[in-house]
Amino acid sequence: MAVQLFFNGLVTGLLIALPALALTLIFGVLKFANFAVGSMVTLGAYAAWVANVRLGLPLSASAAIAAVTVAAAGVASDQLVFERLRERGSISLLVASMGVSLIIENVCRFAFGNASRGFDVAPSRPIRWQGIRINQEQITTAAVVLVCLVLVDALLRFSPLGRAMRAVADNASLAAVRGVERRTVARLTWALVGALLGVAGVLSGLDRAIDPLIGWNYQIPIFAAAILGGLGSPLGAIAGALVIGVAEEMSALVIPTNYRQVVSFAVILALLLFRANGLFGAKAARR
Amino acid sequence: MTGGDIQALSVRSLRSGYGRGGDIIRGVDLDQAPETILAVIGPNGSGKSSFVKTLAGLLDVRSGHVMVTGRDVTAETPAKRVAAGLAYVPQEANVFPSLTIGENLKLATEFLRGRAGVGPEQRQRVLELFPEIAARLRTRAGDLSGGQRQMLAFASALLANPEVLLLDEPSAGLSPKIVGQTMEAIVRVREAGVTVLLVEQNVAAALRIADEAVVLVAGQISLRARAAEVGASDLAELFFAKVA
Numbered sequence A: 001m002a003v004q005l006f007f008n009g010l011v012t013g014l015l016i017a018l019p020a021l022a023l024t025l026i027f028g029v030l031k032f033a034n035f036a037v038g039s040m041v042t043l044g045a046y047a048a049w050v051a052n053v054r055l056g057l058p059l060s061a062s063a064a065i066a067a068v069t070v071a072a073a074g075v076a077s078d079q080l081v082f083e084r085l086r087e088r089g090s091i092s093l094l095v096a097s098m099g100v101s102l103i104i105e106n107v108c109r110f111a112f113g114n115a116s117r118g119f120d121v122a123p124s125r126p127i128r129w130q131g132i133r134i135n136q137e138q139i140t141t142a143a144v145v146l147v148c149l150v151l152v153d154a155l156l157r158f159s160p161l162g163r164a165m166r167a168v169a170d171n172a173s174l175a176a177v178r179g180v181e182r183r184t185v186a187r188l189t190w191a192l193v194g195a196l197l198g199v200a201g202v203l204s205g206l207d208r209a210i211d212p213l214i215g216w217n218y219q220i221p222i223f224a225a226a227i228l229g230g231l232g233s234p235l236g237a238i239a240g241a242l243v244i245g246v247a248e249e250m251s252a253l254v255i256p257t258n259y260r261q262v263v264s265f266a267v268i269l270a271l272l273l274f275r276a277n278g279l280f281g282a283k284a285a286r287r
Numbered sequence B: 001m002t003g004g005d006i007q008a009l010s011v012r013s014l015r016s017g018y019g020r021g022g023d024i025i026r027g028v029d030l031d032q033a034p035e036t037i038l039a040v041i042g043p044n045g046s047g048k049s050s051f052v053k054t055l056a057g058l059l060d061v062r063s064g065h066v067m068v069t070g071r072d073v074t075a076e077t078p079a080k081r082v083a084a085g086l087a088y089v090p091q092e093a094n095v096f097p098s099l100t101i102g103e104n105l106k107l108a109t110e111f112l113r114g115r116a117g118v119g120p121e122q123r124q125r126v127l128e129l130f131p132e133i134a135a136r137l138r139t140r141a142g143d144l145s146g147g148q149r150q151m152l153a154f155a156s157a158l159l160a161n162p163e164v165l166l167l168d169e170p171s172a173g174l175s176p177k178i179v180g181q182t183m184e185a186i187v188r189v190r191e192a193g194v195t196v197l198l199v200e201q202n203v204a205a206a207l208r209i210a211d212e213a214v215v216l217v218a219g220q221i222s223l224r225a226r227a228a229e230v231g232a233s234d235l236a237e238l239f240f241a242k243v244a
């Protein structure tokens, strides 16, 4: 039982890792907490649902469409909202992202109603391995997330865009006088982050019913994971997501499952009280 | 400064400031001939750093103009100004601490593809000036000593093959020996054809290598003279101005 919960927790953690990474990248590069992560996950789920169910495309193609759709939404929100507030400070940007969150959620509600939807995928039988039950969706989730993480890691470490993102995160005005256009880096960061959130939307649609609040269900765990990892640290966000995922699932051993969200709340509260830089993040505080 | 020559740097009636605060730079006019070193000295808080920040595009111009080799860059972003030949080394936080030396150097050129003279040969020439840096490309810039960090910042700016180089207190916090080396490096850079605007607290060191000096007091230029002619009496005046 405990082993099964631990395993489920790891997969849940991987699912949270993409949006937590998205949150921490925006925080690092643009210096604000993007409240719209959850709603962008929702948008990704619906975009994939339209492609998969309405247009009859396979789920992989639908995921690509979701990634592109949310990337476009991220770039548009930067162009229309966040760029105009860039010099106003992180509180203004946070509040603006709450507005963006409401808009995206309600556009989804208006377009698709409140009914629960699901992807058109053939049901498959779970595998048993070492006494653990592993279903197909979990394997898909783990594989997709791991591929995404490797790609993002390579991009951050080796590509000019990754270097520029890290440089802007370190010192935005120095990056500007080294020839890096902040606006371009901001837009590309939003595109990357949007793609991650879009993919996360598809994976969450595999995990649970698609409704206008699907992404919102992950909002607290996403924030808990990113804060736990030290906001701004990509590796920290991933580690934080795994810890949160496992903690939430394992909490079923001691508290009723409906209360599992309490775990993330408790983590955020404890971190705010005792370790504002997160468990892994002495670094983020230096900025 | 023969008439009709294009100035390397030209500043006209420049005013700038922070946020909604009052003007810090209050009407500066300045011309600098190509391939000269101009020292900008003045008391603490007189606006020297704010002045070079404004030139680099980090502080919004409220009125006036900035021209680099005859081209008006007043409306350009900081990044475009680098591409136009204006490089800048800030007073502090002038390297990316979480990037390696190699990444710092790479970043200094990879977004300047359009600029003439930026490339492997320039990189070779610059790295020869700073062998200490060149030997440690995999070290995180955050782990460098003050002097090495200053060298890296200097090298990063030079990689852009600038016409005009703005240096904000390159000697701050360095040992006398390293200050000497830094000043030598500046002279060599000028000999390679770069125009240098040098903000310095270390007035003696700056005047030794500068062609001319301007004194900035309360955001305005209060004095301009050939470096050799700025003597002790003028320095007294400078500190008198600080009290006033």
Ligand SMILES: Nc1ncnc2c1ncn2[C@@H]1O[C@H](COP(=O)(O)OP(=O)(O)O)[C@@H](O)[C@H]1O
Pocket (backbone or CB within 6 Å): B018, B021, B024, B042, B043, B044, B045, B046, B047, B048, B049, B050, B051
């Ligand atoms: N980031 C800032 N925000 C607001 N005011 C500033 C800022 N930086 C400097 N100032 C103000 O601008 C004035 C000039 O400062 P500065 O340009 O740093 O002078 P200097 O480099 O000559 O010591 C000072 O009064 C200082 O308080």
Ligand SMILES: [Mg+2]
Pocket (backbone or CB within 6 Å): B048, B049, B050, B091, B169
């Ligand atoms: Mg200064």
